[in-house]
Amino acid sequence: MTPGRVIVAALLLCLAFCAAAILSLLGRPYAPLPPGAVPVSVNGVDITGADLIEEPDKLPDYAAQRAFFARQSVLAAELDKPGAEVGYALPGTSDTASVPVRPRSFGDLPAPFWFQLGVGGLALLIGAWIFALRPRDWGARMFALTGVCVPIFAIAASVYSTRQIALPGDTFRLLSGVNHFGAGTFGIGLVALFAMYPRQLFRPVWLLVPAVGYGILIAVDLAHAAPIKVLDFVVMSQTLIALGLAILQWVLSRRQPVDRAGLRWLVLSVLIGVSAFVGLSVVPEALGLRDSPLLPQGYAFGFFLIMHLGIALGLLRYRLFDLDRYAYVVWFWVGSAALIILFDAVFLWLLSGQPWVSLSLALLLVSFIYFPARQLLLNRIMATRSVTLTDNIPEILRTALAPAQADREQAWTDLLNAIWSPLVIDRADPAPASATLREQGLALALPPSLDVGAQEMRYAAAGRRLFNPQDRKLADTLCGLADIIRESRAAFEQGVTTERDRISRDVHDNIGAQILSALHTAETDRKNELLRDTLADLRSIINQGFQGTFTLPEVLADLRSESADRLLSHGITLDWDHGDPPDRKMSLAEANALRSVVREGMSNAIRHADCSHVTVVVDLDDTGLRLEISDDGRGFDPAQSGAGNGLSNMRTRLSSLGGSIQIGPAQPIEISGNGVATATQTRKRAGTRIALRMPISEGTAVAP
Secondary structure (H helix, E strand, O other), rough: HHHHHHHHHHHHHHHHHHHHHHHHHOOOOEEEOOOOOOEEEEEEOOOHHHOOOOOOOHHOHHHHHHHHHHHHHHHHHHHHHOOOEEEOOOOOOOOOEEEEEEOHHHOOOOHHHHHHHHHHHHHHOOOOHHHHHOOOOOOHHHHHHHHHHHHHHHHHHHHHHHOOOOHHHHHHHHHHHHHHHHHHHHHHHHHHHHHHHOOOOOOOOHHHHHHHHHHHHHHHHHHHOOOHHHHHHHHHHHHHHHHHHHHHHHHHOOOHHHHHHHHHHHHHHHHHHHHHHHHHHHHHHHOOOOOOOOOOOHOHHHHHHHHHHHHHHHHHHOOHHHHHHHHHHHHHHHHHHHHHHHHHHHHHHHHOOOOOHHHHHHHHHHHHHHHHHHHHHHHHHHHHOOOOOHHHHHHHHHHHHOOOHHHHHHHHHHHHHHHHHHOOEEEOOOOOOOEEHHHOOOEEEOOOOEEEOOOOOOHHHHHHHHHHHHHHHHHHHHHHHHHHHHHHHHHHHHHHHHHHHHHHHHHHHHHHHHHHHHHHHOOHHHHEEEEHHHHHHHHHHHHOOOOEOOOOOOOOHHHHHHHHHHHHHOOOOOEEEEOOOOEEEHHHHHHHHHHHHHHHHHHHHHHHHHHOEEEEEEEEEEEEEEEEEEEEOOOOOHHHOOOHHHHHHHHHHHHHHHOOEEEEEEOOOOOOOOOOOOOOOOOOOOOOOEEEEEOOOOOOOOOO
């Protein structure tokens, strides 16, 4: 049968159940009583409180039930008489009144009736949905059986529990029997479900044993053929057997986290449904706290729907990583409620007839002993399940900063083991872009990090739990943190390299040129002055870094004086023309770049050019500083312009500041601007020409 046909069949069956329930109540005698009124008689026949009980199963034995059904027949016969009237009393008054009965209409059906129809119909459709998705799965088949049974007992109860006064005794007993049959068969399905899920404990043919055995007991119950109520024994034994099978399944799934997560949620759903139903509908009367339940049976059936939906999620293993995570907390709250009930039941037995005393003692022990112990245990268990990075920060740092690739890969594996304790760590294929849960939380795939390929961890906590969304977020945080540490270390190393290169360039271009000038200076005082300036520049290079500011006129004046001295000692004349430059501020980096170019140009003229004259022309406009150095030497081969550290350093410096440099044969030069006179020179020899363009970052003049 196709899934669509299964759903359609379930829907038709649901409509049939609901229609039968509605038709059984429509047209029955009904008294339109005022809100809150309590019926007290029918045609003069008194109505007692026992006649209005919601569920005959609360009566002590079969004899009491048969008497109840006989009494219902008497009242129903009175209601069926022509001209029947129902006497009623309003709460808080002793006066009575009467109203004539009329046929019950659609609008007279109360809310609990519709609620029970909804519970039964939804349970049937959920069971059919699971069966349609997994028709060959015995667990799904047994769940579908329970889905059929819920509307049987809930819809039957909806008819007799929402009667106004009475139903014919035979009809009432038939509906009660249908309710018993549905409840007993539901228990058979629950036992079979835990026998078949998450793994088959035995061959399906053995399911006939509980079916036949409990079928006989249900038949005995329907016939009232036993001295005690058989249904109570049936329900209790089914619950205990289902619990025992669940424990056995738990033991067998100790290394199967997916199976265990689904099983945990199944058992939890059953406990919630059963404990809530019993706690709100049965316990208050059993403890003598109330004459009626806290929640009417019709509404209490809603907990079976919650249980049914929880079982469905467990069977489908829907988002088990979330269900597994929250199941522990809910388990403890359910266990707490169960222990409170157990304590009070024990004290009630010990102090029979004094329920308030037993309740007080139970609350005292629970408040001062049980709850603190439970909270301590809960904190310990949840703490062991909580995964954080706080305790692993040193390992994260060591892993991210491991210098060798092999060491980093091993440290990364050790770190993952320390945080999640997976049974297996392997390469992830395909590699995810971010941490990803796979196989319903059985595996967690990590993206590439620290130059280590994508990893996939399987079976968290040595196979005791599933990975969950918290683990996924934590893994993303771990990978991001490790990469940030690695990138920060790389940036630091790059900064060290950059600073080392800067110092190297400054020493080569500036310090080297100054020392060379001192070596070629014959005058002692001038030599000492150059050496002092060199030491001062060296301290500036080491200590100041890129801090400090200078003015353009000062830098140009110092360079002109220094260059003239160097060239003069080698018999070379200097023609320096920089006009009247404004007092523009310059950073240390800009000043050093300008110094290095001029000094390197002078060094090349002295050592390589074989020249007799050097010309320097400086101009400043809106685009920045332009400077040209030319000589009348033997020229410069452009093909070799990239050779040597000096020329390479010049290009590096200017490029970092957004400037440029051109090196080639000298040509006639014409530069004008800022009132500087035109300077034109024609070389007899090819000569060399160095032209730079460099922006000046500070555009404002220095305050006088």
